[in-house]
Amino acid sequence: MKASELRKKQLHELNSELVALLKAHFGLRMQLATQQLSNTKQLKLIKKDIARVKTVITQKLSNHDK
Numbered sequence: 413m414k415a416s417e418l419r420k421k422q423l424h425e426l427n428s429e430l431v432a433l434l435k436a437h438f439g440l441r442m443q444l445a446t447q448q449l450s451n452t453k454q455l456k457l458i459k460k461d462i463a464r465v466k467t468v469i470t471q472k473l474s475n476h477d478k
Contacts, residue, residue, distance in 0.1 A: 413461050418468040426472070430465045433458060 418426065437458045443449035 413464065415464050415468060418465060419471075421468075423469065423472055426465055426469050430462065430469070433462045433465060437462060 440455050440458060
């Protein structure tokens with residue numbers, strides 16, 4: 413997921429995307445804990461996507477205040 417794609421979305425879409433990513437991250441963490449996760453790189457990618465979404469949300473909120 414690219415930041416340019418995220419910037420085109422509305423805040424409510426970004427919030428729903430964030431919730432979905434957090435649920436996916438939780439599921440991956442549970443798979444890791446039960447030793448069912450074969451591709452551990454997925455965790456790193458999901459965490460980066462979560463950070464991207466949070467960054468874009470913060471940018472949109474700060475631009476909205478101006």
